[in-house]
Amino acid sequence: MQIAAPADVRLLEKGMSVGEGLAAFSSAHQRAGAVASFLGTVRPDEAVQALELTHYQPLTLPGMSQLADSALRRFGLDGVLVWHRVGVMAPGQPIVLVITASRHRREAFDAVDFLMDHLKSAAWFWKREKRPDGWHWIEPRERDHADLARWN
Amino acid sequence: MQIAAPADVRLLEKGMSVGEGLAAFSSAHQRAGAVASFLGTVRPDEAVQALELTHYQPLTLPGMSQLADSALRRFGLDGVLVWHRVGVMAPGQPIVLVITASRHRREAFDAVDFLMDHLKSAAWFWKREKRPDGWHWIEPRERDHADLARWN
Amino acid sequence: MSVRIVFLGPLRDMAGEQEREVAGPLDWHGLLREVGPQIAGQLAESRVNVACSGRVLADKTALFANDGDEVALLPPVSGG
C-alpha cells in the first residue's frame, strides 16, 4: 500500500484496511520514533442497526486535508494519516482511523486527540443511526464541543 | 493471528507485525468502539547504530501481565495488547506496541499513556545503545520518572 | 443554466429531496423564499452554514449565487 507523505488523507466509500494502513504508515515514517493511532468503530448497541455518514464533496476532503496540515504544523509531526468512511456501516465496522508520527510520544498523542476532536464536531460530515423505528440524525454532544474548545 | 482476550502480552525475540497486530486486535474487540495504539521504534540517530534490550525471564513477562491487568481494571478496558521486543534492534525497527480497546476514546488514550509510562521506567528491561565508541547503557530520564508519578 | 441548492444532513429529510434547481441569480432572501418556511427557520440559526461554489460563507446573508453556482445548506456536523 502506498502512503502519501507527509499527509495521507482519504474518504473511503467502503471498507478500511486498518492493519495495512498502520503497517504502511509506520514503514513510510521510520525516522519518527513515535507512532500513535486511534480507530473508531460503530459501537454495537442493541438499538442501533446501522450508521450512515454523508459528506459534501466540495468541502469534506479539502477540509480534512487542511486539518491534517494544521496538525502537522502545530505538533511538528513527521507524518499524519486521516481516513474517514462515508456511506452505510454495520456495527463493529471502522468509521475513522487517525495515525500520527512524531519524534516524541507526547506530540503524537496530542495530535491524534486534536484530529479526533475536530473530526467529531468540526468536519463536514453528517451522521445518522438506523434504529428499529427508523433513521435518526445525530448531533454533536455538548462534550464534543467542549473537547474542541480545548484547542483554541 | 490469534489474539488473547482480554490481555495479549508478548515478549518478542525478533520482529513485530504491527499491522497484523492492530487488525487482529480490532477484530477481536469489535464491541469496543474506540481503539488507541502506540508504536515505539528505534529512532534513527547518526550516533546510534543499534539498540539492545535485555530482560530477566522470571520477572519481565509476569510484570507485563500484571501491568496489563491493572490497566484493564483501572480504565475499564475491553481489551489490551502489550508487545515488547528484546534483543538487538536496528534503527527504524519496532520496540514496543501497545493497543487498548474501550467504549470511549478518553479511556483508551489514557490507558495507552499509562502503559507506556510504566513500560518506560517500571518494567524489567535494560536498554543499551551501540555508538561508534561502543555500547552504552541507558537509564530512564528524569522526565520518565515524572511521567510515571502522574499515575500515583 | 440555473442555481443548484443542495440539502445536507437532516435538511435533506426536511426538504424531501437532495437538491433543487432554481433560476439564478439567487440572494439570501431569494434562498429563504425558495426553501420554504421550515428550512428558512433552520437557516436563520447561526449554527447552520451556507456554502456557495465550494466556499463556506462567512456571512451567509451576503449570498449571491449566479447561474451555474451550487449553494449548499450545511446543518451542524457530526463525524468520527
Place this chain on the structure above:
Amino acid sequence: MSVRIVFLGPLRDMAGEQEREVAGPLDWHGLLREVGPQIAGQLAESRVNVACSGRVLADKTALFANDGDEVALLPPVSGG
C-alpha cells in the same frame, strides 16, 4: 547444588559475567562479599533491587537464598 547470582543490565558489564554459582546458603552480607566492592557499592543504592527465586525483595538486606535459588541483581530499568 548452589546459589546462582544473575547480573542484569550494567551490572553484567561490571561483573564481567552474566551469572555466577556460589555455595549456599547466601545472605545479604554473603552476597556483598561474593560480588566484590564495586557491585557491593551499587547494591547499597536504593534504586538497585534484588530478587530471589523470581520475587523482588521488599527488603533486600533480608536476603536468604538456599542452594537451588537464583538471586538476581536488578539495576534501574529502562524499557519502551
